[in-house]
Amino acid sequence: xxxxxxxxxxTGLLLSLTSCEKIEKGxxxxxxxxxxxxxxxxxxxxxxxxxxxxxxxxxxxxTFKLLNLRDxxxxxxxxxxxxxxxxxxTFKQGLVFDASKDTTVELLNAKRETVxxxxxxxxxxxxxxxFNRSSSNLPLGNxxxxxxMANVTGKKMFQNFGEISIVDPALQDYFQVxxxxxxxxxSSETFFTTSAPQVTCERISGEGARVILKIVDKNGDxxxxxxxxxxxxxxxxxxESHVKFNPVVETDTALICDFEVAPFPLTNFFDxxxxxxxxxxxxxxxxxxxxxGYGPGLNVNPVFGFRVLMEGTYIVQxxxxxxxxxxxx
Numbered sequence: 604x605x606x607x608x609x610x611x612x613x614t615g616l617l618l619s620l621t622s623c624e625k626i627e628k629g630x631x632x633x634x635x636x637x638x639x640x641x642x643x644x645x646x647x648x649x650x651x652x653x654x655x656x657x658x659x660x661x662x663x664x665x666t667f668k669l670l671n672l673r674d675x676x677x678x679x680x681x682x683x684x685x686x687x688x689x690x691x692x693t694f695k696q697g698l699v700f701d702a703s704k705d706t707t708v709e710l711l712n713a714k715r716e717t718v719x720x721x722x723x724x725x726x727x728x729x730x731x732x733x734f735n736r737s738s739s740n741l742p743l744g745n746x747x748x749x750x751x752m753a754n755v756t757g758k759k760m761f762q763n764f765g766e767i768s769i770v771d772p773a774l775q776d777y778f779q780v781x782x783x784x785x786x787x788x789x790s791s792e793t794f795f796t797t798s799a800p801q802v803t804c805e806r807i808s809g810e811g812a813r814v815i816l817k818i819v820d821k822n823g824d825x826x827x828x829x830x831x832x833x834x835x836x837x838x839x840x841x842x843e844s845h846v847k848f849n850p851v852v853e854t855d856t857a858l859i860c861d862f863e864v865a866p867f868p869l870t871n872f873f874d875x876x877x878x879x880x881x882x883x884x885x886x887x888x889x890x891x892x893x894x895x896g897y898g899p900g901l902n903v904n905p906v907f908g909f910r911v912l913m914e915g916t917y918i919v920q921x922x923x924x925x926x927x928x929x930x931x932x
Contacts, residue, residue, distance in 0.1 A: 631758075635659050655726075664754065668753075693715065782881070794904075810916060815919070818833055821922065832928075838874075868910060885904070887926070
């Protein structure tokens with residue numbers, strides 16, 4: 604009986620001591636992180652965003668602060684351009700661009716406004732970094748930063764938490780080929796196979812929003828749209844079909860379009876019956892070209908598609924590798 608009484612007393616004492624211990628509130632990890640590592644930012648991109656910070660099981664809600672942004676190699680404070688406000692043309696809050704209705708510059712501008720923004724913003728709830736087109740002003744280089752994380756448990760500082768790499772845009776950042784093919788055809792509309800065109804792009808400036816489209820022969824000699832050397836092909840879409848805001852200008856070497864807003868084309872071309880995607884069809888009449896391996900009298904029918912993903916000024920060249928232009932100028 605005495606043993607039972609003693610055991611009950613000991614159990615009660617242990618319970619009393621346990622109830623006096625302080626209960627920890629929540630959890631703040633030692634290992635939050637950006638899972639994908641370095642944040643690569645092509646300068647001038649319309650929208651470049653990092654992933655959110657992985658909080659590694661930390662108790663929400665939590666917040667983050669970006670601190671001490673600096674040059675990775677020298678340790679010097681990041682250049683002033685990171686924190687300078689620039690004018691950025693953007694769509695107004697809550698307004699959605701409708702490619703089927705917003706077909707003039709006036710309608711487009713009614714939904715746009717110029718705002719003053721720094722090249723990047725840091726979301727203190729998610730830890731996400733978002734860069735806008737004014738990142739074109741940022742110096743090239745690698746930069747690192749610290750992050751302070753806080754929740755109900757307290758705060759922790761994480762040094763060298765993230766890295767930002769500011770780079771010039773690569774081809775895949777601003778240009779995409781979606782299709783390239785070609786045929787030859789005679790006056791009876793009998794078609795013959797020929798080499799597919801080679802679609803390339805040169806970004807000659809980060810300013811403006813212009814595509815200079817050149818269709819050239821295998822020697823680089825451009826066909827002359829203004830002289831009828833490049834013509835429509837029936838009811839199929841052309842360069843102009845994808846242009847929403849400004850007319851296409853024909854010169855003796857190119858078709859020129861000011862597209863206003865990237866990406867261009869903005870959407871697939873749908874004529875009410877067929878979804879043509881980004882396809883562009885043209886014909887070079889037989890009197891202006893010869894095709895390797897065939898006699899005279901063949902029209903050349905290039906079909907190609909592309910998208911420009913960033914604003915700027917571009918020369919898009921469609922080279923026909925088995926075609927020779929018959930000079931008329």
